[in-house]
Amino acid sequence: MSSVIGFLSAAFWGLVVLSVLVFVHEGGHYLAARAFRVRATEFFLGLPCRLKLSVKSRAVGTEFGVTPVLLGGYTRICGMEGGNDELLAPALDIVMRRGRVTAHEVAEELGVDDDRAYDLLATLCDWASIRPYYDPALGERPGQSTYPEAFETPARDGDNLTEYDRGHDFSKPGSTEAGMPHETGVCPALFLEQERSRTYLGAGTLKRICMLAAGPLVNIVLAFVIVTCSFMAQEVRYVPDVSTIGGVEEGTPAAAAGLEEGDAITAVDGTPVSTWTELVDALAPYLESGTDLDLTVERGGRELTVLLDLPDGQPSEKIGILSTIATYHPTLPQAAQATLTYTGQVASYVAQLLNPSQTMEILDQSSSIVGISAMASEAASTGLSNLLLFAAAISMSLGFMNLIPLPPFDGGKILIELVQLVIRRPLTPRVQNGLSYLGLGFMIFVFVVVLKNDIVRFVIG
Numbered sequence: 001m002s003s004v005i006g007f008l009s010a011a012f013w014g015l016v017v018l019s020v021l022v023f024v025h026e027g028g029h030y031l032a033a034r035a036f037r038v039r040a041t042e043f044f045l046g047l048p049c050r051l052k053l054s055v056k057s058r059a060v061g062t063e064f065g066v067t068p069v070l071l072g073g074y075t076r077i078c079g080m081e082g083g084n085d086e087l088l089a090p091a092l093d094i095v096m097r098r099g100r101v102t103a104h105e106v107a108e109e110l111g112v113d114d115d116r117a118y119d120l121l122a123t124l125c126d127w128a129s130i131r132p133y134y135d136p137a138l139g140e141r142p143g144q145s146t147y148p149e150a151f152e153t154p155a156r157d158g159d160n161l162t163e164y165d166r167g168h169d170f171s172k173p174g175s176t177e178a179g180m181p182h183e184t185g186v187c188p189a190l191f192l193e194q195e196r197s198r199t200y201l202g203a204g205t206l207k208r209i210c211m212l213a214a215g216p217l218v219n220i221v222l223a224f225v226i227v228t229c230s231f232m233a234q235e236v237r238y239v240p241d242v243s244t245i246g247g248v249e250e251g252t253p254a255a256a257a258g259l260e261e262g263d264a265i266t267a268v269d270g271t272p273v274s275t276w277t278e279l280v281d282a283l284a285p286y287l288e289s290g291t292d293l294d295l296t297v298e299r300g301g302r303e304l305t306v307l308l309d310l311p312d313g314q315p316s317e318k319i320g321i322l323s324t325i326a327t328y329h330p331t332l333p334q335a336a337q338a339t340l341t342y343t344g345q346v347a348s349y350v351a352q353l354l355n356p357s358q359t360m361e362i363l364d365q366s367s368s369i370v371g372i373s374a375m376a377s378e379a380a381s382t383g384l385s386n387l388l389l390f391a392a393a394i395s396m397s398l399g400f401m402n403l404i405p406l407p408p409f410d411g412g413k414i415l416i417e418l419v420q421l422v423i424r425r426p427l428t429p430r431v432q433n434g435l436s437y438l439g440l441g442f443m444i445f446v447f448v449v450v451l452k453n454d455i456v457r458f459v460i461g
Helices: 002-035 088-098 103-110 114-126 188-196 205-233 276-289 332-354 359-364 369-381 384-401 410-423 429-460
Strands: 040-045 053-056 063-066 073-077 100-102 131-133 150-152 236-238 245-248 264-268 293-299 302-308 321-323 326-328
Touching: 002 040, 002 073, 002 205, 002 369, 002 384, 088 100, 088 103, 088 114, 088 188, 100 103, 103 114, 103 150, 114 150, 205 332, 205 384, 205 410, 264 276, 332 359, 332 384, 359 429, 369 384, 410 429
Parallel strands: 040 063
Antiparallel strands: 040 073, 053 063, 100 150, 131 150, 236 326, 245 321, 264 293, 293 302
16 A cells, blocks of 8 residues: 555656656746747647646736646647648638638638648648638537638738737727638738738747747746755755864863863963864873873953863863854855856756767766656655755756757757758758658667666565
8 A cells, every 4th residue: 555655646746746857847838929029829838638627818828827737738839840831822812811711712722632722721820911711610629639611711800910919909990709701901922921920830949049049948946946045945054164163072170170161262272273173282292192282262251261171191082072063054146156066066967968989987877767766755854945946957968868868859950050041941851851760760779778787676675
């Protein structure tokens, strides 16, 4: 029974920690997209699922919610996929002129087959420039695995803005409801460019890089804040360099001389001392020779002189006094500096994964979801502060792992953006797919190795 409870506890806390951290990661992508006025239609805690609890924002149109598949989170940023088909503009124009139209009708008007028409309309749906129309009479329903037969315009205001665009106002003249024809006032090509500019695909290279980097950076910043606050909350013990006695050991020359905790030694056989270092140096000759000496101490505002009787002629290692122990809370700059050092260590640790001579050594010290779940449960059992610190460590690692320059990691997508910026043309789908397969192979390799390690550590023992 206890093993079942332990398994359920590990599964629960592992699920909580990873879901929250992935949700935070996706939140970084979402916030960056919104900052650059890129449309985002969904932002959920949990993986996509037909069952969901959500609410739609009136300000930005994004559907916020939670699904029962709590294995992370996701955000749908418009224009992450799709191509640059030359028929996108006329296809969009057809929908805008008619208000609602079937894919077959679009195919007929453009003189293409139905599959290409569906591809065009799917791209425009991904941009939130149009939307699917689910006809109950045909048994169609939202959430089905295929697109419906028809597509329609979304509600637009007089400035052609949809509910996903900041500043929309459907009370303006020229506004239309969903499914109604809408007069754009511009030529189809220009209108398509306006729509593209509100998607990830239409954002500039630097903006796309910022959107990609925002997810990992939010994980790193979150971890940085938690660890810094933890350092500031901790009491740091240290030995101040003062000649005040912190304690006296029983049965020692110091105890026999009547020295007490809190006494401040001011002189050793007439030699003034004010620090612990000076005290140790002054006592050294007497301890080596076993010579008695007088100590001048200050106690309660009075100065006293006591005789320290050492074994005659016998070297001694100590007289039986302990140094004072003090504590302090690190300041914000001190805590931040310590966290910065820790951050550098994590970054270096992740970077070593790409060094073939060190990859296996690093993986042997890493954990999969099995190990993370077990450690999350253990951290939760010792208190909230330890759980937060553990989550911070995972968040920091998650952030840097996602910056590895291989697709499908965010770092790999950033690398592709930078390469395309340098060569001034898009990489071919074949090259991008090759890089993605390489990155996917690396992910599978890492997963298999760390999972094997965790099974040996936490299951087999």
